Amino acid sequence: MILKQNDASDSGAGKALLAPPAPLQDSWGRVHRSLRISVTDVCNIRCQYCMPETGVQFTAPDRLLSYDQIVRFVEVAAAAGIQKVRITGGEPLTRPGLEQLIARLAEIEGIQDIAMTTNGMLLPKQLPALVAAGLQRLNISLDTLSAETFKLISRRDGLQQVLEGIDAACQVPSLGLKINSLVLRDLNLQDVLELVRFARERSIVIRFIEFMPLDGGRTWSDARMVSGAELRELISTHVGALRPVGPRDLTQPAQEFEFENGPGRVGFIDSVSAPFCSGCDRLRLTAEGKLRNCLFGKEEWDVAPWLSTETFDAQQIRKLMQDCVRAKYQAHGIGTPGFTPPERAMYQIGG
Template identity: 40%
Template sequence: MLIDTYGRTATDLRVSLTDRCNLRCTYCMPEEGLQWLAKPDLLTDDEIVRLIDVAARLLGIEEVRFTGGEPLLRPGLVGIVERVAALRPRPRMSLTTNGIGLRRTAAALKAAGLDRVNVSLDTLRPDVFKTLTRRDRHQDVLAGLAAASDAGLTPVKVNTVLMPGLNADEAPDLLAWAVEHAYELRFIEQMPLDAQHGWTRDGMVTAGDILASLRTRFDLTPQTPDDRGSAPAERWLVDGGPHKVGVIASVTRPFCGACDRTRLTADGQIRTCLFAREETDLRAALRGDATDEELAEMWRVAMWGKKAGAGLDDPTFVQPDRPMSAIGG
């Protein structure tokens, strides 16, 4: 098992398939993009499947989330999903995506074995979408969401980041829209993981701000802590249910004490936390003919050293060198 010195057990693996993205969200990367990883530095499809097998068979991983960058840009994605679905034990599989490519891939991903998707959408207004992402692809995301729902990749969850002066006033409208389409909306506080290192606490919309805005139109009933488990989102029933809304308050209401996640970057590095500044290189071991048990032991040692928390409230906190697109969400 992947146990740390604070008694937490990692059962959820986030696997980044690429650092590339076809959007340029202002809270993630500069308009010109970033210097992408070279292809030889990326894990191959075979290497990804082997490491997931090691994680599920030897380390107790029960759920795999494919992330990026934008994971739909990975040419072998459907094949990777199909091969992971054939593993025993078979982990549950989900995908976090910007949704642009879902219209053409949702059905194939479902047939391959993907269980569900999280789609990022920050606004209902096409002009604001273009400002936030620097791309005119709003309709593509909406079409991707519909395709995911039609394919049975449910529950379809929508991830939203609110930014002051752009979409901070849209929380109630977004929730009404999500309820209408039977999507589960999750607001995420902006985190210090932008490539520009421009994040400031004063410049973010907090969980408290979001909930206050939602309550101007909806009655929110909090779920009990037991219902939350290790999930990053605090969830509320909307107007008595059955629809729910979640808030991931990584900055103002950290949930590190219940964290059950471990992360694998697209270039084969183990990270114990989104905000970790240390990594463990499994790619070199893989390509150096390490056995499955040797890889598993490296992973165990890495997780044993996991820190108690992300440290965002520590005055000495330093943002990771790698941005979110290179770490994997």
């Protein structure tokens, strides 16, 4: 069901979307066109940079937004200018029936791109249905090719399942596949070159992400973080010289480079040392229905009360979206006096 701007239709929309909404533009001129939706905070591994090893309390299933509620929100968001949706978690593939949600999102007028971020462990069996439903792009997390290091980082076994997920995705030429790698100086810096060669052999873009203060165990430090500049130098020296790929799209977190000595691309998400805040066009919806304007934001706007069949109110949701966008800071502030990490860890916000 597609909810058009002048059609309350029969989705439970108590109030129609009337006049075209104002753009989702913040105080710094950034127009927001991307939405990241966490469908669960549950995950089947426990990566050090994302969540604590023990004592994790996941959101009760009855507190998660239903797929109906997510679709209602995206209908309102699309009418307000959102064009891209990325499904995240936790591990999104732990939630049953995800292909049904993707199929419904693909039908919403204005949504041009549907992507997902996953650890890939549950991917092989689900991928055909996800692609058939309308999944267009996929990011798979892979931080090492060593089973021992994988277990140190994720505190679980599972490297072989991740590799099988990558192999399955490689069999779908239409799928925009990328590998995400987060480098911790004390754990997997030695694996970077092998990861680059692995991705290059398979014609996959690999992106290296700086360690951010979003880990549930609060172990982040400058000493553990490896900057994108250091990784570029390492790869250029030992694999091949790199050159930027065209002008940078400032709405995207990664700056991509290509090898001068042959095929292959590497991206760097320098979230700490050189953040892309100036072009950020993202909003985030947590699994229980809280809207956030930044990973590091302190405020949340609760849209869940307005998303049930009985209480649906498009105008109220739109107002909360506008309030959220207008409250967005110019930058996340890491490294500035007074910066404190958010209370939520990455898995609770949505990666």
